[in-house]
Amino acid sequence: MNILIIIGTRPEAIKLAPIVTELQTCDKDIEVSVCITAQHRELLDDVLENFKIIPDFDLNIMSTNQTLESVTSNVLNGITKILKEQSYDWVIVQGDTTTALSSALAAFYQKVKVGHVEAGLRTYNKAEPFPEEINRQLISKLSDLHFAPTEESKYNLILENIDANDIVVTGNTVIDALSIAMKQPPTNFLQNILPLIGSGKKIVTITAHRRENFGEPLENICTAIIKLASIYKDQYHFVYPVHPNPNVKTVVFDKLSGIENITLTEPLNYFDFIQLLKQSILVITDSGGLQEEAPSFGIPVMILRNKTERNEGIKSGAGLIIGTNTSTIIQSVSQLLDDPTEYKSQSTYNNPYGDGKATSRIIGSLLGSHIEEFKHT
Incomplete structure (x- = not known):
């Protein structure tokens, strides 16, 4: 199985890093490539260094006074070129960024399956957050497998006529990243x-x-x-x-x-x-x-x-x-x-967003394994 993981911003890098790390070290027959678009260059590189991620592709699209339109077109063209030159079974995107939307669209055009990490978050107000609310709704329409962090996120997707069989409640990978970060000494x-x-x-x-x-x-x-x-x-x-x-x-x-x-x-x-x-x-x-x-x-x-x-x-x-x-x-x-x-x-230690096992659930789902979904109690 060949997987392309696409990262544009610091939050995407944080939340995808545990998946990248696990896929690169697992003993399954998986080839994983990482593409960064550098939608936010200065905030992205530190995270890649923290998690020791070396990208296979760097679109390096960031420019002074960049617009949503320029980011969209540059990512769409850049990811399309990669997908035409190499064969992938899955493209993995995270969240609701312009990078994630453009990458999912490129994969859809090239008939490559899309896995969406952190799927199903909604405000149903297209102005808040802008442009993220519309981005993630569109990504859901383009995706083949939806990794919803919570039951509420899954419910949102079902209301939008997404097949429940294509949704997996995983918890949020940020809790996995948090577990890694907690083991590091302060600089x-x-x-x-x-x-x-x-x-x-x-x-x-x-x-x-x-x-x-x-x-x-x-x-x-x-x-x-x-x-x-x-x-x-x-x-x-x-x-x-x-x-x-x-x-x-x-x-x-x-x-x-x-x-x-x-x-x-x-x-x-x-x-x-x-x-x-x-x-x-x-x-x-x-x-x-x-x-x-x-x-x-x-x-x-x-x-x-x-x-x-x-x-x-x-x-x-x-x-x-x-x-x-x-x-x-x-x-x-x-x-x-x-x-x-x-x-x-308001000081709760019972985190409703995850238990640190989201990465294993996501990888298990990609491999077609039976998994026990995250449930907050």
């Missing part, structure tokens, strides 16, 4: 941040980078962080690894630099970030991956979005949608930090 760079814990202040980790939060929403988020840092200046230290996109970096550094209990950093490599997360008491984020990772440490997640496709965390109490209104953010975070009972109710 010297992270060790410059960790001493903050010794100052007696607890760590609050912040990330915000989504396209729908560019502009006024991000300004509102920063204003709320300034106020929270002032309210809790003697109790909490806020650490914000800042996304390199100019729409994010310019605003964040302009508004949040120079505040004593706010540390702005360049993006941390994945293993370092997990070590930081482990030391945190709260996460404030618009990230999807962090909604999945934080419950493994019993860390509440305040979600800087109006909708989430990861409702399992909301239902379990591990996450709360707080939007991007400044006063709402301040009120929601303050209520959690000031009320030990409220904090405890």
